[in-house]
Amino acid sequence: MNKKKSYLPILLTVFLVLIGVVSILFINNQWQSEPLEVKNTLANQVTNEETSTDLKTIIHESQKNVVQIEAITNSSEKIGSGFVFNNKGDIVTNAHVVKESNSIYVKTADAQIFTAALVGIGDNKDIAVIRVPQLANQNPAVIDTNFRAEIGDEIIAVGSPLGFQNSVTLGIISGTNRSFTIDEFDYENVYQISAHITNGNSGGPLIDRSTGKVIAINSAGIEEGGIGFSIPISAVLEDVTKWSDAAEQRELDYNSLSEEAQQVNPDQLVEDAEYIIGYFFESLSIRDYINAYALLGSEWQTKTSYQTFRENYIHVVETQIIEMESSFIEETNQIKVNLIAEKVVRNSNQKVKNEQHQYSFQIGYENGQLKIIGSEQSAISTSE
Secondary structure, three states: OHHHHHHHHHHHHHHHHHHHHHHHHHHHHHHHHOOOOOOOHHHHHHHHHHHOOOHHHHHHHHHOOEEEEEEEOOOOEEEEEEEEOOOOOEEEEOHHHHOOOOEEEEEOOOOOEEEEEEEEEOOOOOOEEEEOHHHOOOOOOOEOOOOOOOOOOEEEEEEOHHHOOOEEEEEEEEEEEEEEEEOOEEEEEEEEEOOOOOOOOOOOEEEEOOOOOEEEEEEEEOOOOOOEEEEEHHHOHHHHHHHHHHHHHOOOOOOOOHHHHHOOOHHHHHHHHHHHHHHHHHHHHOOOHHHHHHOEOHHHHHHOOHHHHHHHHOOEEEEEEEEEEEEEEOOOOEEEEEEEEEEEEEOOOOOEEEEEEEEEEEEEEEOOEEEEEEEEEEEEEEEO
16 A cells, blocks of 8 residues: 555656646747737837928928919919929919910029910819920929828918918818819819918919828918818819820910010019028028029039038028018119028037028029029127
8 A cells, every 4th residue: 555655646746747748838839830929119110200201391392393373364464373293394273373364474483484385274173284394304293193181181282372482381171072163163072271272372282291292282262261272183183184195296385474574673583582592591401402502603503513512501400591681783683682690500520509690692683594693601600
């Protein structure tokens, strides 16, 4: 009896060891057959940062494709907006902007002026296409035909309200599938937006804040303000593409306003010169040195290479104009712009300092286009 009892603990131990081994092998097989899931918050954070687009960059890039349109009829002069949508120099705008016009010309973001020809125009749809050959092969606006609007989507409206070129309004899509009629134009299933659309905005692009792509054409507004309406680009892209393709087979009519455009209006020239300077510093602040360099006159570019120009401004983090005064020089038909600007500069040691500079710019026409002919600058103060 004692011998039998002495074997019992040994057998029990062996049995428990076998159960343990089998259990370990089973669990190990389960681990190998199932993928290990780890919630990597760092990866999610990096992905979100990469897909987020800086608002200033979106605005600056979109403004390059937006033009101000001036259409002359027998009885009136109409101001509107438009945007380049292909590499032929074709511009989308509203039909009511260019309808019955004798002559059309456009002003680009860098204040160049070109005459345009009517390519196609809608009878019931408030949509039209005009062409400027000089804008061919320019990078066109990026269009999103697959956009599906939802109330609350953030948008950016770009245009020239009341003639203030390349103005920007932020808002949201506040309604969808709106339909109504204005004059002879039928607006069907358009977006209602919180950005106000007024004279000069018509024809400009509505941009998706999250992607920077064009999703609609700003077309109508309510005088009381606070509400605008935009035609989805997907609803008109077939028409504008058809007109653009057909225009290659027929002669376009470029009724020129070049003589009128070349006549110097001192007040308008001052306004355009100050716009050019603002656009120059805006391009620098967004590090678009190529665009800023393109605004310079040929003599300045001959004396200063692009590489040297870029090196002169690459350490400037931000520039803010705090005082500006302009005057028309009748002898040269040029504008002199004096200003004081505050700059934030980062040196080679990554230290930041604030500088205040005084600038004097000369703005004038060169080969029919407004350019920054020359400049002088001097430092006023520096602080760490």
